[in-house]
Amino acid sequence: MKLMIRVVHKVWLDRGGKAFGDGPCNLLKGIDKSGSLRQAAGNMGMSYSKAWRLLQTMEKRLGFTLIERKIGGSSGGGSQITSKARTFMRRYEKFRAEVKELTERAYQKHFRSLRK
């Protein structure tokens, strides 16, 4: 079977360097689900220290806090994302999905007649 030409796209936010993108978004989502930075990083095949440094960099560039330490309680601590991080993550997910759809649609529009 002959392969179709397909469009690939990448999108991210920048503020004096990469400030947010798919990696940080998926990491925040994992923390929100698991309540643990260590577990969320592990599920993405990322070391705890790399995930921690990534979030530190994103926080610095975005200018707001993304995760907080959850102290004590029956679960014995962990991490949780801030409400601002949750809002930002959800906006980014909607934005990312929309860009994906618009890019695909633009490709169909401009290249449809050249497809084999």
Place this chain on the structure above:
Amino acid sequence: MKLMIRVVHKVWLDRGGKAFGDGPCNLLKGIDKSGSLRQAAGNMGMSYSKAWRLLQTMEKRLGFTLIERKIGGSSGGGSQITSKARTFMRRYEKFRAEVKELTERAYQKHFRSLRK
């Protein structure tokens, strides 16, 4: 002055590997203007052999010829892009411009209220 968060995006076409993108598009455009692969590559800071290999790879993946050798004549030869390459390049330029605008618009839509 505080930096604004801005959106960055990259787009390319794939068919079992990168089949077309900004680099090949700009290279074809340069060949079309100068009539010379060597000159077009040089203007992009690319070696002749790298530019040649790039076009060979794109041709193989796209499945059609992009440039032809222009033999003899008063200008003493050189390279010219095929009419199919010209059509493809123009479509890609329109597609790329549209994706850029749509991405920017989607960013404004989803993140406007979070901008500082």
